[in-house]
Amino acid sequence: MSRTEPVTLTNMCMIKNKDKILVLNRNDPVWPGLTFPGGHVEPHESFNDSVVREVLEETGLKIVHPKLVGIKQFYDHNKQRYLVLFYTAKQFSGNLRESKEGSLTWMTKEELKRHQLAYNFDHDLPVFFDSKISEHILDGKRDELF
Incomplete structure (x- = not known):
């Protein structure tokens, strides 16, 4: 029995x-709406380097010391596992600039x-x-936090 499977990372x-969070308003027609910046891990790229x-x-911002705070997992339309590594960052440099991904806004948690x-x-x-929750599992049968 194989213990490996295709996974999208x-x-x-x-x-x-301070009290603001950087929010991305995505242009993507498949998953539009507010979310946080991020994307795919490239082959042979470390998770830290990818984020x-x-x-x-x-965003144009160079984050320093991103902290892994949790994960999300679900199965995509091809029934392959999809993992999202969730990070937070408080230290950064650079000038904020928008990309083709969408517009950027600083908001409080309440405003967000x-x-x-996004869906x-x-x-x-x-x-x-x-900090007591570190995982979001989403599939056809459940939507749970652990």
Whole structure:
């Protein structure tokens, strides 16, 4: 029995600046709405390097010491596992600039919750905000936080 399977590896990072959070309003027609910057892990790329690269590409900010705070897993339309590594970052440099991914806005947590979020992103937020929660499992049978 094989213990390997195809997996898509991605990341997402909540960047904090005092009481504000950097939010991306995605242009993607498949998954539009507010979320945090992030993207795919490239082959042979470390998870840390991938989140630093993705944030830089999407925001112009170079984050330092991103902290892994949790994961999300689900199965995509091809029934293959999809993992999202959730990070937070408080230290960064550079000048904020938007990319083709969408517009960027600094918001408080309360402001974020009052806007149109990307599909199911509201279920991801507890992983970022509650240190007792580290995993979001989403599949056809359940949507649970652990």
